Amino acid sequence: MQHSQSRIVRTLALTCALVICLFASFGRIAYAEVVHGCDFSRTEGINATDTAAKCALSAFKRSDTVVVVSTATPAEALVGLSLAGSLDCALLESDPVILTDSVTLALRSLGAKNVILCGTPESLTAPIEDGIRSQGLKVERLGGATAAEISLSAFQKIRATKPSSPALAVVSAADATGAVSLGAWAYQSVSPVLVTTEAGLLTDAQVAAIHADPGISRVIVSGPTSIIDGAVYDQIGAIYHITRLDVADARRSAAVSALWTADWGLAWTEPVVASVASPTDGIAAGLLAGKQGVVLEVVGNTDDAIALTRAYGAQPKKATLVGTAATLAPATGSVSFTFDLSPKESAIVTAAKDTPFPGPSLCAQWVSDVYAAGGFARPYGDARDMYAAFCSSSDVYGLRPGMIIGVPRHPHTEAGSIYGHVAIYMGFGMVRQSGTEVVRELSLAEWIAHYGETVIPGWGFAG
16 A cells, blocks of 8 residues: 655745845854744634635625535534535635524625535534525535535535546544645645544445545545544555645644645745634635635744744745634734754754765765764664654654755655655755755755655654
């Protein structure tokens, strides 16, 4: 079975930064970053349904069809985003029981004629359906008594309407918070989302639907084995490329998901940003980002966003913040900060710039030479050995210049499929490596997207 861990890519800052790198000396490299104030806008309402309504009205002037999801069930709401993407229509979030004025007025402002309820009878109760019908609108409720069944109904409707995407996502019914960052991708790429059972498995009907669809070739599993059973791999089958975004906690999982989605064509020049603490805001932001074709950033706090900017070298100039200041602190407009590399980090980065090409397919030899040239003990072994010994972290918030970044295997060369590949992270979104012909630098996003197709990359310092 090929477990494909592909397309984990760049993200960008909540503060919408331009990052400037100043090299003070070769012995000790001082990295100075200035996060400049950019053009910010905030979309917020008095509550979750009001915020979602404002996002919908910002994304659409009119929408004959509107998908309505529940604020109580993020997994079903994520399904609704993919369905709305297939119909190129707006999405609204409703309280499970009370049809708020925000929803009613938004339906009227959008000129809606048809409403699709994407939720179980418990998450979108009869008063919601009755209230919408009372406005003279045609209402369709997706069939299903569970989130898994609702997602299958949506899958079938999407593939019948617009079967263009070769991918689908599998998320957990128990906890889809970390998967909310997939919302913009699901909408923009029209990729269906299937929700597991509470036991973390797909139903027989879901598996049959996947196998019966010749257009599906890639499956993205968003969630660790604690909430999505590893047996899902066996259910899906070895003929599919399976990417597992399996970072354990919601904050890091949201970051990994956002990085991965950018490689599907979502732009990071004007991100839409929401808080991981508010999945409802994340769903509303997913509609806005998906419609605009930009990356959705679901972050823990401003420090997270700055750390990601430092790691990935993103240079956004505008951003839309979705949610209140209570859930997503306002950007300061102009924040300056500097940090120095440690002596070890400085020495490794400097050595990497000067260490020559050792020969074709000798990436591990080159990394060993870099450490030796920097004055440190040589790490020995092939790339697979170095990955096992040193690259134990996939936490994007902890990535530092001078770290070895590697995978134990990749599908692009015969040697890579056996021995893997390693390189040196240089900082500010750049990786330096020894390849088949030369030593060269490439962006971290490009490196991860290319080499991370079978195993999620890891990083760490040797020694």
